[in-house]
Amino acid sequence: MANDPIHQFQIQKLFPIEVGGMDLSFTNSSLFMVLTVAAASAFLIFSTSGRGLVPSRVQSVSEMAYEFVASMLRSSAGTEGMRFFPLVFSLFMFVLVANLLGMFPYFFTVTSHIIVTFALAMLVILTVTIYGLLRHGMKFFHLFAPAGVPPLLLLIVAPIEVVSFLSRPISLSVRLFANMLAGHITLKVFAGFIVSMGAAGIAGAAGAILPLGMTVALTALEFLVAFLQAYVFTVLTCMYLNDALHPSH
């Protein structure tokens, strides 16, 4: 079981809770959601508690995160998009910290479960749709009929736009989920090779250097992926929010 690469994604009940036949237990996944929120909040709040005019090192990290997300949102959705800043910043920090916490050995990766990433993606898409409809009413559907397209072509383009809109939550959630899942499985598999080759005598132990090197390289890659996927998730969120603000492209 130690070598089972899927084992790390197992949900384990820590405090079983059942309401009306529904299993709402506090699980290891819930624990790591709490840890993610606690770590991210604590870092952002304590690092900025000095409110230094000249930032300390930790404070400048928080400021960099803030300005990174702010410039992302401003460049794709304009200054109007800044009203969604708390949401976008929360999403970025939550996904980033969850991904990075998952890099610790024996830690659970919250974002390696499709239901979590799908729920986050649905939060984004519902925000876009509801805000877009409230703000623009029926004009929101101009999103599916780009300006300047001949009416005949519109018969083809509109369904494509509808499909692409509907597939957004899926692509958004699957991208993050699959990257985290695949990365952790690959790491686990290569790390497992080291153990099983090491057990196979001298020649095996010498050969185990190869998967060891691979594991080291993959660990670095996974740190990159952890950041990159949080970034991609946030950038796409910003672009979708831009659709809610300016539906007529």
Add this chain to the structure above:
Amino acid sequence: MAGDAHTNAEHNTEVHIPESEHGAGFPPFDATTYASQILWLAITFGFFYWIMKNVAVPRIAGILEDREDRIAGDLSEANRLKEETDAAIAAYEQALAEARNKAHGIAQDTRAKLKTDQDARREKAEADLSEKLKEAEAHIAGLKTEALSQIGEIAGETTSALVEQLIGKAPTKTDLTKALKSAMN
């Protein structure tokens, strides 16, 4: 992790391992855990969003805004000081130009005054000199007429003596004067 949770986990894996060959045991696709995950995600992410919106984001925004204000304030202060410096330099240069003009004026005045003084003195001296010259000329003219009259007398005497020698008889005074006059003219 509590001990009973561990046994629980083992229990879970034991249940799911046979199913995993069919794909249903793959934990991310185990729908029985979805309700719990969604609930806890909603609770934790909702709380996180609340903290970000009400504490972290306003605080970082405040820090950045303060810094921007401070920088803008410092820049405008620097600008103001620069303008003051420029004004001071301009005032200094104006004072310098005024002083230079004044000095120039004083020098010119002095020069003009000196020149008039000198001119007056020179004119006076020249007048004095010309007066003296006239006096001298008058004196010389007096001397000259005196000398000339004496010349006539001497010439008369000489002539009468000469005529007396020549003809043995002194000419008359009227003849002599007539002859002398015609000769001298």
